[in-house]
Amino acid sequence: MAEFDFIVLGAGVAGLAFAKRVSEHGHSVLILEKEREVGGLSRTLFHNGFYLDFCAHRFHTNNKKLLQEVLTLPGMEMTRHEKKSRIYMFGKYLKYPFEIQNLLRAMPPAQSVLSGLSFAKNYVLRSVRKKPDIKSYRDWFIDIYGERLYDVMCYPYTSKIWRMDPANLSADWADQRFQGENMAKLVKRVLKKLVTLDFSSYSIEDDSLAPDGGIFYYPQKGIQELPDALNRAAKASGAVTLCEAKVTKISRSERTVTYEHGGQTHVAHYGDIISTIPLPAFYWLQEKRDPEVEAAFKQLKYMDIIFVYAFVDRPTVSNDHWLYFPDKDVIFNRAVEFSNWSPEMCPPGKTSICFDITTYENDERWQMSDDAISNQVLEDAYRTEYLKRGEVTSTYVHRLRYAYPVYDLNYGKLLEKVVGFLEEEHSYLLGRTGIFRYNNSDNSIEMAFQLGDNFVENKARKTIFRHEIKDVSL
Numbered sequence: 001m002a003e004f005d006f007i008v009l010g011a012g013v014a015g016l017a018f019a020k021r022v023s024e025h026g027h028s029v030l031i032l033e034k035e036r037e038v039g040g041l042s043r044t045l046f047h048n049g050f051y052l053d054f055c056a057h058r059f060h061t062n063n064k065k066l067l068q069e070v071l072t073l074p075g076m077e078m079t080r081h082e083k084k085s086r087i088y089m090f091g092k093y094l095k096y097p098f099e100i101q102n103l104l105r106a107m108p109p110a111q112s113v114l115s116g117l118s119f120a121k122n123y124v125l126r127s128v129r130k131k132p133d134i135k136s137y138r139d140w141f142i143d144i145y146g147e148r149l150y151d152v153m154c155y156p157y158t159s160k161i162w163r164m165d166p167a168n169l170s171a172d173w174a175d176q177r178f179q180g181e182n183m184a185k186l187v188k189r190v191l192k193k194l195v196t197l198d199f200s201s202y203s204i205e206d207d208s209l210a211p212d213g214g215i216f217y218y219p220q221k222g223i224q225e226l227p228d229a230l231n232r233a234a235k236a237s238g239a240v241t242l243c244e245a246k247v248t249k250i251s252r253s254e255r256t257v258t259y260e261h262g263g264q265t266h267v268a269h270y271g272d273i274i275s276t277i278p279l280p281a282f283y284w285l286q287e288k289r290d291p292e293v294e295a296a297f298k299q300l301k302y303m304d305i306i307f308v309y310a311f312v313d314r315p316t317v318s319n320d321h322w323l324y325f326p327d328k329d330v331i332f333n334r335a336v337e338f339s340n341w342s343p344e345m346c347p348p349g350k351t352s353i354c355f356d357i358t359t360y361e362n363d364e365r366w367q368m369s370d371d372a373i374s375n376q377v378l379e380d381a382y383r384t385e386y387l388k389r390g391e392v393t394s395t396y397v398h399r400l401r402y403a404y405p406v407y408d409l410n411y412g413k414l415l416e417k418v419v420g421f422l423e424e425e426h427s428y429l430l431g432r433t434g435i436f437r438y439n440n441s442d443n444s445i446e447m448a449f450q451l452g453d454n455f456v457e458n459k460a461r462k463t464i465f466r467h468e469i470k471d472v473s474l
């Protein structure tokens, strides 16, 4: 029987980064991936000469050491970009992240005055009132912006992407997605602009304070180059990556994994197993059962996405990297234009757009035919004057499961139950999908390097559950 120090389930960036780290220190690693390609959520499809990411995939991190390691991966070449983004509201394309003064100007006048007053009142009261008990994303947003801006800036887009009321979405999501201290600076900046009647539009200085960050890095031919480079580095140090591998059984007592690959069944022994695959998938591969964990899986949900790609016979449609569409009458959430990320993404003189639609596998949208969903996307793109009727030459549809962990108000307790059951000595969870954490790719890589370092340095504590990741810079 083959023996490995580590067997890693899943070759997304987390699994690959972990394999890179430990194999560079002489450990043997087997990575088992079910898909034909490595990359997981950070994959790039190739279709009729176009490179197609799963929506927007920019690489950015505050961790300089991590950035340096990623940018110098063998064969990795990334270009630095300044994010350009807009949001379609009140029939206009506004700069994004919001310039509140511009948002107020775009609104109908009465709504604008009331929203502006509500924002200012909230800001003043915030400094004197007792800190409220913040449980939901709604609480979190209202605490900073006030009720009226919540109705405009938060409710429409958030309820649209998550398919639920932000009052039922955990505030943890905001904490992971935005940085609170930057939000405070943002509020101050906007107030200063309002007081000085400065209604200028987008500027680079403002962007550095934006919750979404301003600078990012991106490869020439899609984000796939990132997992490919991690995989090359891991393999160069001796790690073995098997794609199209079907794991059929995990025995935690014997520390073995049974899998099918190349038409044959194999059994391999591990020192430690690292899972980056969906939590239920990892659970059902094992013989050990727990009714409470199974009950938790019924509520702990991952959200799925449909991507509709449209191919257009002109060099660019807009100069944005992406645009947001919070209007619930528009079926898609965002439009991402790949030729603005790298000219090599599209054949010369052509561009491609990715429209994303969040959904669940059992939802009627998931069941729509490719033609029906493409037609609806195009109709909405014409109505909002994002695309011109007749300029789209063709479309392509891709459906992606397990795209987002859903942080509803109960997820924390349920997750603790599941993680407590699955994580034990010699069995560890890692990454966005593997630990149900709203990670960007840099977070997944950072977690993986940290776990790898803990093994290499032989630290007793190896679990990377969400409470212990606080010191990782997000």
Ligand SMILES: Cc1cc2nc3c(=O)[nH]c(=O)nc-3n(C[C@H](O)[C@H](O)[C@H](O)COP(=O)(O)OP(=O)(O)OC[C@H]3O[C@@H](n4cnc5c(N)ncnc54)[C@H](O)[C@@H]3O)c2cc1C
Binding pocket: 009, 010, 011, 012, 013, 014, 015, 032, 033, 034, 035, 038, 039, 040, 041, 042, 054, 055, 056, 057, 058, 059, 060, 245, 246, 247, 276, 277, 278, 281, 305, 356, 403, 404, 430, 431, 432, 433, 434, 439, 440, 441, 442, 444
């Ligand atoms: C629409 C969208 C936009 C995003 N935008 C950005 C962005 O702009 N910037 C950014 O940094 N991040 C972004 N992310 C997040 C980023 O994609 C993820 O954080 C990262 O790719 C997660 O990597 P991972 O290895 O943790 O998980 P995954 O990529 O999910 O890896 C899990 C792997 O396990 C494999 N697997 C599943 N089941 C099995 C099984 N039974 N056996 C074997 N293998 C299995 C999967 O195929 C996959 O390869 C975005 C994600 C999405 C969905």
